[in-house]
Amino acid sequence: MLGTGSWGTTFGKILADGGASVTMWARRPEIAAEISRTHRNSDYLPGITLPVGLSATSDLKAALAGASHVFVAVPSQTLRDNLEAVRPLLAPGAVVVSLMKGVEKGSGLRMSEVIVESLGIDPDRVAVASGPNLALEIAREQPTAAVISSSRLETAQSVAMLARNRYFRSFVNTDVIGTEFGGVLKNLIAVAIGIVDGVGYGENTKASIITRGLVEMTDFAVARGAKAETLSGLAGLGDLIATCQSPLSRNNTAGRLLGQGYSFQAVVKQMQQTAEGLASVAPVLELAREIGVEMPIVQQVKQVLDGTLDPRDIAPHLTTDSDEPQGERTGDDSEATSGGSLRRAFKRAFDQLRNGGRSALGD
Numbered sequence: 001m002l003g004t005g006s007w008g009t010t011f012g013k014i015l016a017d018g019g020a021s022v023t024m025w026a027r028r029p030e031i032a033a034e035i036s037r038t039h040r041n042s043d044y045l046p047g048i049t050l051p052v053g054l055s056a057t058s059d060l061k062a063a064l065a066g067a068s069h070v071f072v073a074v075p076s077q078t079l080r081d082n083l084e085a086v087r088p089l090l091a092p093g094a095v096v097v098s099l100m101k102g103v104e105k106g107s108g109l110r111m112s113e114v115i116v117e118s119l120g121i122d123p124d125r126v127a128v129a130s131g132p133n134l135a136l137e138i139a140r141e142q143p144t145a146a147v148i149s150s151s152r153l154e155t156a157q158s159v160a161m162l163a164r165n166r167y168f169r170s171f172v173n174t175d176v177i178g179t180e181f182g183g184v185l186k187n188l189i190a191v192a193i194g195i196v197d198g199v200g201y202g203e204n205t206k207a208s209i210i211t212r213g214l215v216e217m218t219d220f221a222v223a224r225g226a227k228a229e230t231l232s233g234l235a236g237l238g239d240l241i242a243t244c245q246s247p248l249s250r251n252n253t254a255g256r257l258l259g260q261g262y263s264f265q266a267v268v269k270q271m272q273q274t275a276e277g278l279a280s281v282a283p284v285l286e287l288a289r290e291i292g293v294e295m296p297i298v299q300q301v302k303q304v305l306d307g308t309l310d311p312r313d314i315a316p317h318l319t320t321d322s323d324e325p326q327g328e329r330t331g332d333d334s335e336a337t338s339g340g341s342l343r344r345a346f347k348r349a350f351d352q353l354r355n356g357g358r359s360a361l362g363d
Ligand SMILES: NC(=O)C1=CN([C@@H]2O[C@H](COP(=O)(O)OP(=O)(O)OC[C@H]3O[C@@H](n4cnc5c(N)ncnc54)[C@H](O)[C@@H]3O)[C@@H](O)[C@H]2O)C=CC1
Pocket: 003, 004, 005, 006, 007, 008, 027, 044, 073, 074, 075, 076, 078, 082, 099, 100, 101, 102, 133, 134, 135, 136, 272, 273, 274, 276
């Protein structure tokens, strides 16, 4: 496991509690020492005792030696630099799993794309994990589900077999684009929710933004090649709900501070942990512009971050977008997915027939 922040450490615990032998790589030797000696990571997971099957080192070579699966949970903007050191040390045939929920500034690449490019490995050896996975809740062993996705189903399955235990269940799919973008985009909507929370608006405003936000997420992801149904699953709607309603979410928290009137610089200074949404706004809007998808909520988050929009005005498009009443277009009836429900029903029936009456494995 590369990264001993809140998610890397929690995922290491998930794997070790499922029976795997886990070596964590920590950038800071003092964190590696604390994990190995006391089975604690008090900066990131206060009050949590880590399993004995989990140890840590700050020696990257030792951490990667003979590893069949390498999980990565560092801040997205540091991934490329970190992988430079990993490349010569990766065991032949090792599967690399991204736990991250950001896109790279400048290139706009998803984390799995950065992994393929930087390590020069086949996409079939890369998987991503996503879903409603607030680290501290899982570290407290509260029952949770996630999705593991890879272009090769067997790769996703091998990871899902490792990432399962009595409190954690992994489903699989092969829609890497949808699974990754679900995690990236829900962060941006969670920032918007935090902002209106900070302003003092109530549940109607938040439910309106979550619902319209899901349409924005689906439009964007489908235009980038995702399957619409992935955005209705754990990696889309599931994660959107968890992140938008939890004070544990760092993106939500960052938004709340903005809504309370703190500047972007002040918020960045206050955040002790990674809030990926803050760095993803600009590259996501650039990608949206390239494919001609409108993202009014994300656009307004950017304006608040830039200091050009008063947080109290963040949702005017919900009420004053147009003089003409508009039809409510949901993710399910967007052009990209028209007939989606019917097609899905047929596909489910077909999959069940193919599986001898059992439902197909997957989220
Ligand atoms: N915390 C959570 O609940 C979840 C987080 N994620 C994703 O996991 C990824 C990692 O996030 P967290 O662990 O939560 O962040 P965190 O802020 O808790 O920890 C980040 C870790 O990366 C290390 N780090 C910082 N700069 C680095 C660098 N240049 N090179 C190497 N390591 C560096 C930090 O020392 C720390 O150990 C993010 O993409 C996040 O979106 C995904 C699901 C859940």
